[in-house]
Amino acid sequence: MKGSEELARTVLLCRDYVADDVTDDEICERLQSRRILCISDIRNLSSHAGQTALVTLVSLLSRMGMQVALNIPDIDLLLPQPPLVGSSLPNALIGVSEAFVRGATISKHTDAPPDVIFALGDSPVKDYRAPCWRLTGDEWSGRIASDGVGLPPLWAFEFPMGSMASAGLAATEAFKFVLRGLRLQGSWVHEFVQPSRSGGWRFGSGEALGTEFDLGAIDFISAGAISQTALYVLDRIPRIRMRGRIFDNDTTALSNLNRNMLSLQRDVGCAKVEIVARRCRQVVLEPIAARYGNGNPECEVLAPRVVVGVDDVPSRWEVQRRGPVWLVVGGTSHFNVSSSAHRLGEPCSGCLHPMDEPGPDVIPTVSFVSFWAGLATVMRLLQEAAGKPYTQGRQHLWLSALRMDLPKAAIWSPVPARKDCPVRCFASRSLMDIDRIAA
Numbered sequence: 001m002k003g004s005e006e007l008a009r010t011v012l013l014c015r016d017y018v019a020d021d022v023t024d025d026e027i028c029e030r031l032q033s034r035r036i037l038c039i040s041d042i043r044n045l046s047s048h049a050g051q052t053a054l055v056t057l058v059s060l061l062s063r064m065g066m067q068v069a070l071n072i073p074d075i076d077l078l079l080p081q082p083p084l085v086g087s088s089l090p091n092a093l094i095g096v097s098e099a100f101v102r103g104a105t106i107s108k109h110t111d112a113p114p115d116v117i118f119a120l121g122d123s124p125v126k127d128y129r130a131p132c133w134r135l136t137g138d139e140w141s142g143r144i145a146s147d148g149v150g151l152p153p154l155w156a157f158e159f160p161m162g163s164m165a166s167a168g169l170a171a172t173e174a175f176k177f178v179l180r181g182l183r184l185q186g187s188w189v190h191e192f193v194q195p196s197r198s199g200g201w202r203f204g205s206g207e208a209l210g211t212e213f214d215l216g217a218i219d220f221i222s223a224g225a226i227s228q229t230a231l232y233v234l235d236r237i238p239r240i241r242m243r244g245r246i247f248d249n250d251t252t253a254l255s256n257l258n259r260n261m262l263s264l265q266r267d268v269g270c271a272k273v274e275i276v277a278r279r280c281r282q283v284v285l286e287p288i289a290a291r292y293g294n295g296n297p298e299c300e301v302l303a304p305r306v307v308v309g310v311d312d313v314p315s316r317w318e319v320q321r322r323g324p325v326w327l328v329v330g331g332t333s334h335f336n337v338s339s340s341a342h343r344l345g346e347p348c349s350g351c352l353h354p355m356d357e358p359g360p361d362v363i364p365t366v367s368f369v370s371f372w373a374g375l376a377t378v379m380r381l382l383q384e385a386a387g388k389p390y391t392q393g394r395q396h397l398w399l400s401a402l403r404m405d406l407p408k409a410a411i412w413s414p415v416p417a418r419k420d421c422p423v424r425c426f427a428s429r430s431l432m433d434i435d436r437i438a439a
Contacts, residue, residue: 002103004028005254007065013364016334017192019183030178031065032103037114037128042073043154044120050155051089052236053120053135053142053163055081056371058093060171062100063258063367064178070094071109082235082279083262099264100257116177118170119147121155131195133173135166139211142166143200144173150198159211160236161382164375165201169404171368172196176402192335192402199405203379209386215242216385217303220285221292221319223248223272225259225365226309226330229374230381232261235280242283244303248273249291255362259370293318305384307377308349311363313356316349320423326384330377332369337399339376340415341389347415350423352396369401 004011004025011027018027038058044050054072061068075089083099084092090108097106117132119125125132125147132147139157142165155163176193184190215234220227223246234240252260252267252275262279263272273287290296292315304325308316311331320327320342329349331338342348376397383389398411421428 001025001028001032003032003065003101006101006257007031008255009362009365010064010258010367012362013334013366014179014182016364017179017184017189019185022183027182028065030182032067032101034116034174034178035067035069035112035114036061036174037069037071037109037117037130038119039071039117039123039125040073040120041123042075044123045072045075045089045155047155047157048078048236048238049137049139049157049160049163050120051078051081052160053137053155053167054089055084055093056164056167057118057135057170058106059096059100059261060167060367060371061174062096062104062106063261064171064175065101065104065258066174066178067104068106069109069112069114070106079236079238080281082232082281083264096264099266102265116174117147118174122152131173131177133170135163135170137162137166137200140209141200141202142169143198144169144196145198146195158238161203161233161375161379164233164236164371165203168368168371168375168401169196169199169201171371172401172404175366175368194403196403196405199403201404209382209388212239213237213241213382213385215240215381216305218242218244218381219303219306219324220244220246220309221306221315222309223250223276223287224256224309225261225370226332226373226377227307228260228262228272228276229371230307230309230330230377231276231280231283231285233375233378234381235282237282240282243285244283245286245288245298246273246276247288247290247292247296247299249289259365259367261371261374305381307381309374309377311359313353316353317423320349320425328377328380328384330373332365332373334364335366335369335400335402337369337373337376337401338396339373339380339399340396341380341384342395342415343389345426346392346395347417347427348421348423348425350421350425351418351428352415354418354420354422372399372401
């Protein structure tokens with residue numbers, strides 16, 4: 001079956017909820033047979049935020065193997081949208097048809113009835129007799145709502161953080177639609193796969209951050225899904241300045257294409273760091289095709305700010321021991337996202353994750369979960385650069401991506417210092433000093 005290698009990890013994640021007697025081929029066929037219609041009029045595509053919402057949604061859907069049809073006008077791209085190329089928005093999207101997952105086409109809308117519809121803002125929608133959600137939001141918040149719920153505003157903004165959040169919310173609904181068409185493990189699953197009538201996400205007090213950012217020097221540890229999403233997001237922010245290095249010794253495999261937002265079919269076998277450095281337009285990256293550590297002299301001195309996008313816990317400890325001024329860690333586990341930031345003197349990533357719990361060799365993943373991890377990572381980076389970091393009570397975020405419409409979807413918490421911290425950070429040593437003094 002076309003695309004089965006690319007979708008292997010998405011199929012594996014579906015098995016969290018799908019009945020054991022459903023075959024992998026059935027899951028893959030269900031994913032690849034869904035027709036998703038994306039609709040927008042020219043007004044909602046006349047802003048960078050509106051265009052970014054559409055491009056991001058189509059990318060997330062296509063990386064799940066779905067068939068995407070576009071009912072949009074011919075309009076020029078306002079700003080680059082890598083890995084797309086070309087000047088025309090519809091042509092650039094159609095140009096990556098099957099470039100993410102084989103068999104996942106992106107085409108102009110025909111009379112074929114869609115299974116699911118997504119519309120940008122207040123774009124007119126015909127009665128297709130299919131579930132329809134509208135993507136709405138502003139610079140710092142994204143929202144989706146079933147057609148007919150509320151009065152959707154026009155996408156008329158340049159700054160795109162909210163538009164990318166809305167795309168992440170919408171892609172989740174398409175995925176749940178697929179799951180609802182398969183035999184599930186039991187009635188307990190239905191709470192997780194129910195459609196959201198409406199849902200949204202706001203990035204804290206983002207309104208006060210401004211829209212120009214000088215991020216300085218940043219090191220990225222890993223060129224995998226979370227780092228690629230972070231760079232995908234950063235490269236879409238107008239008026240941003242950043243230079244940095246990116247470490248990874250891995251090459252792109254077919255199984256990476258279900259979530260690596262800057263990678264295409266033709267990149268298979270190529271070094272991930274080279275792909276990322278080449279695709280980014282605004283952010284300047286030096287690719288280092290080596291694993292972080294292992295005696296590499298490039299690793300001896302880190303940039304003041306470091307982004308770690310690896311699920312391997314010991315790798316996080318090793319970076320933390322190097323003492324970066326500020327470290328942000330993004331991770332995923334099935335449908336959940338972990339995001340935390342650690343400044344010198346604060347409880348560190350070792351305090352948050354004190355034990356190494358090796359997972360399976362093949363990790364189940366899906367596009368929108370990795371995307372949320374990268375998006376949350378960038379938000380912490382922007383707040384830090386603006387001098388307005390999250391409070392200690394929000395040092396860690398645990399986000400459940402399937403039901404973002406529920407209050408319990410996001411759990412914010414402080415990171416307590418631990419005496420058994422494997423990094424032996426300043427905060428953990430201070431606890432031991434207090435015990436010694438008390439004794």
